Amino acid sequence: MANLRLENVTKRFGPITAVKALNLEIRDGEFFSILGPPGAGKTTTLRLIVGLEKPDEGTVYIDGEPANEIHPGKRDIAMVFQNLALYPDKTVFDNMAYPLRERKLPKDEIERLVQATAKSLYIDHLLKRKPAKLSGGERQRVAIGRAMVRKPKAYLLDEPLANLDALLRLEMRVELKRLQGELGQTLVYVTHDQVEAMSMADRIAVLNKGVLQQCDTPEAVYNFPANRFVATTIGSPPTNFVTADVRPHGDNLLLAHSVFALAVEGGRHPARAALESAAAGQALPEKVLIGFRPEDVRVSTSQANGCNVPAQVSVVEPLGGETVVDLRMGGDLVKAVVPPTQRLEERRHVWLNFDPERVHLFDARTGQRVYTTGQGEPFACLEAVH
Ligand SMILES: Nc1ncnc2c1ncn2[C@@H]1O[C@H](COP(=O)(O)OP(=O)(O)OP(=O)(O)O)[C@@H](O)[C@H]1O
Ligand SMILES: [Mg+2]
Structure with a gap:
């Protein structure tokens, strides 16, 4: 021993x-x-x-x-x-x-x-x-x-x-x-x-x-x-990352991607404090990485409750026990894991529905995780356009 x-x-x-x-x-x-x-x-x-x-x-x-x-x-x-x-x-x-x-x-x-x-x-x-x-x-x-x-x-x-x-x-x-x-x-x-x-x-x-x-x-x-x-090394397929602009909007912050935006509501939201402390010296970073796991998004052909993000099916990979779907989300390519019974044709327009408890923010420059929704308050999701 x-x-x-x-x-x-x-x-x-x-x-x-x-x-x-x-x-x-x-x-x-x-x-x-x-x-x-x-x-x-x-x-x-x-x-x-x-x-x-x-x-x-x-x-x-x-x-x-x-x-x-x-x-x-x-x-x-x-x-x-x-x-x-x-x-x-x-x-x-x-x-x-x-x-x-x-x-x-x-x-x-x-x-x-x-x-x-x-x-x-x-x-x-x-x-x-x-x-x-x-x-x-x-x-x-x-x-x-x-x-x-x-x-x-x-x-x-x-x-x-x-x-x-x-x-x-x-x-x-x-x-x-x-x-x-x-x-x-x-x-x-x-x-x-x-x-x-x-x-x-x-x-x-x-x-x-x-x-x-x-x-x-x-x-x-x-x-x-x-x-x-670590987010890329652990889990398969790896965590998806998309870049969003950080835009102050009155008391709120908007984390704006080209096809959706997350709202960090109120001046006391813990995500705001986390972003501010990560940007030590500066008021707020200009950009942030939004990370989410392929297994934490659902893909549906109609809008569900919560955060719906428009996407288009690119490639469908059936693996037996699960199916990995590559999707275009604005200019980004992201992956989702769906049940093998779900039929999705390539090029189909769909909605991605995030698990609001499982969205991470990473510092765009250092790659350090600064905030995870499950630990604190979730974000409000703003509607986006197809
Ligand atoms: N005896 C040595 N002389 C010179 N460079 C070395 C020596 N041993 C290791 N290195 C270098 O040190 C780094 C770490 O090597 P190490 O073998 O510990 O990696 P590893 O994580 O075990 O990689 P792998 O998964 O390929 O086995 C590498 O860049 C390697 O080239
Ligand atoms: Mg080795």
């Missing part, structure tokens, strides 16, 4: 800053995911924790103790690498026994530990085989087994399911989650797949270009993304 903490950690490779002033705390027993695109600094973060890289600045703590000077072998943290390397000429048993033999454990103890670990991963019938005779999923299990067998304080898994086909990934996802629950040990899981992070993790750290964007529960990163990057 372990608590892992990075305090203000920076790691550079020549001119590249792979990890920048990173602060993270991974709690004891937590299933923690690090999510980000290629080059985000995910692997570097794991290597810093396990001790294969030394921070240029900042400190890595293991169970509250500064660990920068502790040799990787003494940290008692197991890492399963991105391109897992099993010894090809050793059997599954010998691959799994390797870390225990390194530690000079007695033979019968090694036998017992390997058997027990193999059983929990359902690979006990494969112990005599060599890696070349295993499927991708089985090889993955052996690599995880080799990390588990010595019962380290924490496990770091670097994209462990990346090379598996979709069905196997799904199966392994459930099993890893089960295993972690049974072991109750700290697990850091690196992935670039938001569905994996969302479905498995207790908390997710979203990284981009070495910089932490947000660290919170799956629900929080989904419902209250810290910025445009």
Whole structure:
């Protein structure tokens, strides 16, 4: 069991800053995911924790103790690498026994530990085989087994399911989650797949270009993304963004898009205060990004209650369980997710109906989220023209 903490950690490779002033705390027993695109600094973060890289600045703590000077072998943290390397000429048993033999454990103890670990991963019938005779999923299990067998304080898994086909990934996802629950040990899981992070993790750290964007529960990163990057990374299809002009209108503010406008009513509306504080120094920004998720809009052929925005169907993508519709909304292309039973022909004129509780405002310059309707007062929606 372990608590892992990075305090203000920076790691550079020549001119590249792979990890920048990173602060993270991974709690004891937590299933923690690090999510980000290629080059985000995910692997570097794991290597810093396990001790294969030394921070240029900042400190890595293991169970509250500064660990920068502790040799990787003494940290008692197991890492399963991105391109897992099993010894090809050793059997599954010998691959799994390797870390225990390194530690000079007695033979019968090694036998017992390997058997027990193999059983929990359902690979006990494969112990005599060599890696070349295993499927991708089985090889993955052996690599995880080799990390588990010595019962380290924490496990770091670097994209462990990346090379598996979709069905196997799904199966392994459930099993890893089960295993972690049974072991109750700290697990850091690196992935670039938001569905994996969302479905498995207790908390997710979203990284981009070495910089932490947000660290919170799956629900929080989904419902209250810290910025445009997180709103685009989490959820599929990604959040829609449209630009609106901010126009003072007496006591009210109009957020005016070409085909609709949201009214922020009254001088005390919390969205107004949020916009003002985001524009620090200036009275109000000139533009704002309105963000809404494809699953938070309904598409109808007649106007419904609430906020109706005119749009035209561009492309219809049936995916089986749901249908993704691309729509033209003024000069913008946005997506909506509708039930598979809803029939929408291309080029049809329709109305988009927002969920008034789930509209976000983002600072147009910095991309930071400044306001979400569900947290405060909703906006009034002004009628728009087709
Ligand atoms: N040993 C190294 N020497 C030079 N640059 C490196 C080294 N290791 C990583 N980098 C650079 O640091 C940045 C972060 O790399 P890292 O491997 O941590 O990213 P990642 O998030 O794991 O990406 P991926 O999803 O592709 O595995 C990248 O720009 C990478 O090219
Ligand atoms: Mg990597």
